[in-house]
Amino acid sequence: MNASELSDAQKSGIGQRIENWILGLAKKVTDPSYRKQFIWSFASIVLALLVSSLIMLIAGYDPGLAYVYLAIGAFSRMDLVLYYATPLILTGLSVALAFKCGLFNIGAEGQLYIGSMAAALMGYLIALPIVIHPLACLAIGAIAGGLWGFVPGLLKAYRGAHEVVTTMMLSYTAILLTGWLVSSNGPFWDGSMVPRTPPLLDTALLPPLWGYSLHTGLILSIIAVFAVDFLINRTVLGYEMRAVGLNPDAAEYGGINSKRNIAIAMGLSGGLSGLAGSEEIMGTYGKFVANWSPGLGWDGITVAVLGNNSPWGVLAAAIFFGGLRAGGNTMHQVVGVPIEMVSVIQGLVVLFVAAPRIINWLVDNGNTIFKSMKEDPFEPSINLVSSILGLAILMLGLGMITSLYSLPSFTWINAATALVYVLVAILGVMIFIVYWSKRPDAGWFMLLAAVLWTIAGVLEIIGAGMSALTSFILAIFTFVLWLADRLIGRLLVTKKEDDIE
Amino acid sequence: MSSQYAVEMINIHKTFPGGVYANQGVTLKVKRGEVHGLLGENGAGKTTLMNILYGLLNRDKGEIIINGEHVEFESPTDAISKGIGMVHQHFKLIPPLTVVENVVLGSEPIFGRTFGRGIIGKIMRALMPIDIKMAVEKIIQIAEENGLHIDPYAKVQDLSVGLQQRIEIIKTLYRKADILILDEPTSVLTPQEVDELFETLKEFRKAGKTIILITHKLRETMALCDRITVLRDGKLIGTVERDNTSPEDLAQMMVGRPVVFMVDKGISSPGDVVLKVQDLHVKDYRGLESVKGISFEVKAGEIFGVAGVEGNGQTELVEAITGLRKPTDGVIIIDEVDVTSKSPRFVREVGMSHIPEDRQKMGLILAFTIKENLILGRHYRPPFANGPKNMLLNLDRINEISDDLVSKFSIKTSSSDAFAETLSGGNQQKVVVARELAVAPKLIVAAQPTRGLDVGATEFIRNTLIKMRNAGSAILLVSAELDEVRNLSDRIGVIYDGKIVAIRGPDATPEELGLLMAGHVQGVD
């Protein structure tokens, strides 16, 4: 029945095929495992932004304002967002493709340099007509990058050399090598003060697409998304790569030559990175400059991880990071938060993505708390209030440290106060964890917090700080919560004993 | 005050993440000083129950009472402190470490042991030098007292399986265990080693130790146990005295219906030689020669069984024939094509199908869908591939054929798009068998085809193999289950220490085969 339907579809032309494809896509999107993945990624971003706001607090910035301008920056300059995303899509695909074959291409950066160098040479040394010239540059860039990835692939396949180490080492090699080639001692120097090549011929440049900086490379990047998706899911080679990546023993058993696939996968992965580099040189820089890349290869790893190594996920993740970067500029200009905040956010996103169970843990424990709230509101409310207080303590502790910066002189007393606040902040996290997971020994943490706040208050008075009152109020508050917790604990224990008897 | 029971586990429930019930209300009571058999098929929940007793797993519900005292085990440390020791089926030994290091792991004796119980004491204890000399003396003492001789400085990876088991037992004695749990201890031993083990266990019983023996073998249960508890599908079926029961009764309790011990397979009509192995030598992954000159032939329409205790070269023999491992010497010919040292794909192209011994490690890609698994090995050629140079996957045909196979081999699943890891063990094996047998191969290499499967799946797979034989395939069956080899094979080759020591007909008695498997070849050849 099912089978005959399908063969009908096969017969009735392209329209039906597209419909099938859309149906398949819809099925994938509604699939619970995909939805879960999406929720995880989304929750990771939210958590990362939360933790980042704490870091901004330490650094003395206003996280609310910063995020507002981050968002404004991102949404008002979509062209810039896509411009930043363009190379990230390709480097992300590069890392993701290698991942599919079980390989960790940590050296996308080097492949990008080699590819961009080759494209630049092609672009200014050889004259070709329009259309053909950029295509030739891109091709040569992809091939050069591909070779730079193919070598570690071969070493991995036939010599067992770990690709994390070899690609990394070749990455540094590539940066140094290209740096020399365009230096005053190298053959391709343009003679200026800057180590760079002469500008590319006009025929080799990628035409602009939209706004000031976005170039046609974006189209190429999106085509690459389709191509990689097709390669992975619809071709024999993609099937074999995935098999090698998921279970090399079974792949070998199934007659798949895993060595060949590893080498090819690394080659293709390097090619995509090389393409990313070529695109940037031809669309943005117009010449090869030593150390030009702002870590596009590294960000590719992040993009691949956030996109769960699927081509469409990579596209979404690249656009998200493009947004962070574009918005980060605005945030920097308006609120003064250094642009590095963006890489802090990226790092945190990756950390949360690495461990989806953190989100499970939060959700599961949250569910139990809210569920038991209906049956018996007292105990869980204490848990809930305490966990929230834990987070508040964390924020306040960190905030207090920044208030110490502004004191006229930084004395030993202030240093000690800062230390107490650091401890308080750590305790705040622990309070959240123990209360959220309803551990039986949770109460003592509250008492400890009360003691620490008292100490902090005393220190503030001695050191002529400004937050003594806040500290004492919090000390009282935590103490009351501890009492409440103990009291209810007692009551419950006696109640249970009554039940047993 | 203390009851007559050493161990009481009452109404134990355990569900694994993912909703698999392992134990449902199981109650087990073991008297002090007895050998208690815990009998059941693979997957009946025996090991889970014992892992709970040993503190490795947490139970969902139920009580545990040791020597009359209610206990809560957070980790094996707590169980060990109550005198419980466990010998796992898959030995918990670390091959690159020495015997003494393996024995002391987790309860290392140290120089100067006067540290407090607090956290500082804990750190100090972890950082003091291990008193290896004292540990060695203690091990030698235990070894002499119990007749378990071993070289404490040898590395575990250099020792035989029987000796490794000995280390495991010494490990429990070193921790002063008086309640011993042994999980399938005989599955990797020769009959002679089994006898030795049983003697040791009887000595322990005399010394007043309590022993729980997990097994699915009726013969052992009847030979050694005083009382027997039977589990099936995670539920308690009953506890019986050995003297009031029979193997037949136990078998019925185990599987829930009378067991068919023999398969009716009809007479074979062998045709041309399909597989020819000549003087084959193969080295294992450590570089030691483990196949030492094997020659045999398998004809079309016959099942050639290879019987033997595991680890006598079967794995390497199969890997050499299927192209997964290069032999150092010798010739392999399949259907008049020399396939020696050829790639797996080449061997498959000649007409070989392979049911591997470890379906999860080798036979399946668990993170692939059933569909994707069903094309593995033939994915690169029509009908599964099309387009220029067969570079594209023909998804329509793949859907069609895999749906067909799923129904033909009655693989229980919601859809052929489900991931292989969601299937039960039996259905996973069915996927492997469906894939390998769907193409009418000339030669089938089946290694441990029914390992770990329930009775239904076992019967299905055995019948399928016989069907293939009758359809004219040559079948090389390698199995550690002597009954399986005897039931299915037309001829039986016995492998011992990398050599085929004898070839017998299907009418060979288990006693004779057992002797041959243990290497007693004098006067037989």
Added chain:
Amino acid sequence: MMQGLPLDLIGWVFAVTLQMATPLVLAGLGGMYSERGGVVNIGLEGMMLMGAFTAAAVTYYTLNPWLGILAAVAAGGGLAAVHAIVCVKFKGNHIVSGTGIILFGAGFTTLMLEVVWHRKGYGETITNTIPDIVIEPIQNIPLIGQAFGVISPIVIFMFVATILSWYILFKTPFGLRLRAAGEDPSTLDSAGVSVEWTRAIGVIISGCLAGLGGAYLSIGFGSAFGKNMTDGRGFIALAAMIFGNWSPFGILIAGLFFGFLDGLNYAIQIYFPALLPYANFIAMLPYLLVVVALGVIRRSIPPKGIAIPYEKERKA
């Protein structure tokens, strides 16, 4: 300079070798603790940066370099604790988590550089760096006089740490348990030892050592914190660990070797200006050497259970 005795030159190279090797060996030993326990730690770079920054910042505020060292060790350990929580407690992917650690470490330290010193690139020079120990008697011995006559306590600690690590790894209960956790965690579990804690402690020690290595860069050998000042040393340390076959003395030798290549590089730049145009190639040498060595020499064997999260509740 050129007419200096070759003996002096060699002695100078020795001295630079020791200085360059120290952060590598310390971080490499750190990586060993983590990987012997079964947790891949590619985040060493981030942890070193964290240590370098914290050491500089704390010394800047308190004017006490020893407090700086302590804080650096704590900061490296703290960042490693995050890695441990993600990898061990929440069974995350080790490499992904390590990538996050690197990104976070690099971003956070650069951010805080601006916050603390209100400038970009490099922080203010720190005057109270770790004082070198002067050992008069050996100061004038040729060859080793320069290297060991005036020596930083952290360099001495590098040798101590190597011996100590060998002792801990192979002679103590903790070392045995750590190796067991890396080879076969289920065995350790069944021996009644917590796999999670053993692994987590290994990872945290790893961060502490990497933090110390970073501190040496900012307040031992150098005297300020700079943006991304580790400059890939975390990865070289990782390579040294693999080269040294996950064993303390192997790591020491590999680290010294990489340090020597660095020293050679400086020597050539200073004493042989004719070769200066090719400085990039000399700098490339260690990287290429690693690739060639890994590709040609027999492969090294990592602990068996590495990068595999240990799941207790799995059906056998």
